[in-house]
Amino acid sequence: MQDTDNRVDPALVAGNRKKLAGYAARHFGWSVQGKVATITLNRPERKNPLTFDSYAELRDLFGQLRHATDVHAVVVTGAGGNFCSGGDVHEIIGPLVQLEAPELLMFTRMTGDLVKTMRACPQPIVAAIDGVCAGAGAIVAMASDLRLGTTRSKTAFLFNRVGLAGCDMGACALLPRIIGQGRASELLYTGRSMTGEEGERWGFFNRLCEPDAVLAEAQKLATDIASGPTFANGITKTMLHQEWAMTIDQAIEAEAQAQAICMMTEDFTRAYKAFVARQKPVFEGN
Template sequence: MNQPTPRVDPALAAGNRRRLAAYDARHFLWQLDGGVATITLARPERKNPLTFDSYAELRELFGQLKYAEDVHAIVLTGSGGNFCSGGDVHEIIGPLVRLAAPELLMFTRMTGDVVKAMRACPQPIVAAVDGVCAGAGAILAMASDLRFGTARSKTAFLFNRVGLAGCDMGACAMLPRIIGQGRASELLYLGRSMSGDDGAAWGFFNRLCEPDHLLGEAQALAAEIAAGPSFANGITKTMLHQEWAMTIEQAIEAEAQAQAICMLTGDFRRAYEAFVAKQRPVFEGN
């Protein structure tokens, strides 16, 4: 077995590794426990809408998570019995109707960059969706890796209800891959709500939970992921995303290269040694 390098050069680590336990969130809540970060959208009086500021902070935070060594899985949720009502009508929608084209493109690129950053961060993201999950909120759930919902979840890609196209923040690329072309087309053309039961039957939700247990179950799943081989999990997430644009032949070769890299990790060796000793492996993420 190849032995892993015992340490990373400090100069290299200084620019590429950081700890986010003390991250001071300004526009949502942040908690880190046992390698699981919980991001809570916390404007319950308005069903947790997004603002220009919260979009920008989410973009920056998910970008930083690419370098975080103390975060191994993420839970994204909302407070007060709802997930996210989308862009704030007064703080985003109102100002948008007064902006010129260059500023509008600045905004739409910023919102798209949130999804790009979510997909590029190596940590799997579990969305815990209760109640209203609309517009950009539905996009945040869609861009997560796994989704837990409740029977009272109402997920709506309601862009056409406000005179816009359904092709927002990657919806036309990602949603059909999750629930199928026909069902995605129905939601994007009509802007109607997808119930929790429909979401579970269509594969949007991995599981439906009781509202009081939703966050706990999502955090428990995230903790199970965080206890696994985090480097390898990051490779899995990367390949799940990148292989959308590959042929089968390209995907097989890319996976061969990715898996060979994972075989160099200490976690691969630890799993083998634990198997030989008839023990459960304790992964360290390297």
Template sequence: MDDKDTRVDPALLAGNRRPAAGYRATHFLWEVKEGVATVTLNRPERKNPLTFDSYAELRDLFRQLKYADDVKAVVVQGAGGNFCSGGDVHEIIGPLVKLKAPELLMFTRMTGDLVNAMRQCPQPIVAAVDGVCAGAGAIVAMASDLRIGTARSKTAFLFNRVGLAGCDMGACAMLPRIIGQGRAGELLYTGRALGGEEGERWGFFNRLAAPEALAHEAQTLARQLVEGPSFANGITKTMLHQEWAMTIEQAIEAEAQAQALCMLAQDFNRAYEAFVAKQKPRFEGN
């Protein structure tokens, strides 16, 4: 089969593949290096709170990542020894108390759309959590696929502390699946902080790292994901989320279809050929 038969139509590529390395972030730091994209929440003097603008930009960026052919994994971190203190009290909470129901619903739907965008982008997301991780910051960590914390990290779903329900941005659906119903209820009803070591025992964190090594550990994990079969990893992420709403029988059939699709990818052939040659496979994501 010649190249003419195997090449992808340029018009199809133009509509479905857009490199993300050239993106210029406005409300946080953004870097793409060797397949790993890094989002750094960068307001360290306020412990990296979110604003209306940063919520919207993060939502739109994660939506765009489904088209990014140069990003295979994402790291989300905070600057200055903290992850994220949640919604900015002065720039979000203050204005919210003056809004009417339609505008409030507009806001809560926007914040929920950030979680949807994180779940729907095909790249695995690694949250590197140090220090304060509160409110919406805790949600961003929760919505990531993998979490590395530190012993000094404090994760608090503190909506209860400001007179709101714990059911924010998908917390009542996702948090119990990560740490269990009883433990999730305790955090959502009380708003207390979950320490790093306790968070690792409960399964919220995959593992802990020393604060000075956290960024390196997160990047190392992300690079391991980049070296894997990125197309298949995207399928795994999709199925992990979609199967929440399936019966076991439906999930088995969905996984049969998904796995058959992955068997059509060249990475499956590369893995076999590498095994035969007693070499480590070099995956290319196709």
């Protein structure tokens, strides 16, 4: 990436490229190993609930990841045997019942913006899910690109159980595309927990792992992805997202344009040269 940086104006680099390995997270854990970042929701005594502050910081961090040069994949997990219990009852739900409509809309737009930034960042996101995965936690899992679970995973979109609609943070758009309309309707109308076995069978989980191995497996998967052609992976993520709203003809044309762009990358040339030399390509993300 340094060679690429040297070919463009420093002002453009400064505005659009940054390193995030040294990012100091305030409201959750953050670490970078190689090209993979791990976000750990770490309030295990409460099963890792989200707060106003953690919502906002997650939203902003995923926004910054669009410009990161040193992070090529992201893992999201929770501490202490649970993923996330949703919005903190005392720090979020309690204050919300005191707010007027403009402030409530400010909050719901902020939570929705978290999903938007997760979908917009080019890095594939792998969720490592054990134990409780409820409410906003289930949404964060849903908004990830890949999900590894365990047999003790319990995923619940429990909004109707607190008097709210199931249409929260994009759930009515995203969840049916992952598990199907009927299954999504059941979870959103009843608020019941989806077991790990159901989640794997329905396609919510890519696979199930042992609880003490799920994080390591997620990090290995993220590392494998990060070792690939990361610019092209970002294009794949973009097209997977955008093509939901396209006709087949529009999607074919969009993919033709996207693939032509990828054919101009140095990684494409590296792959060809490696094939000719009967070697495994080493991608550099440019």
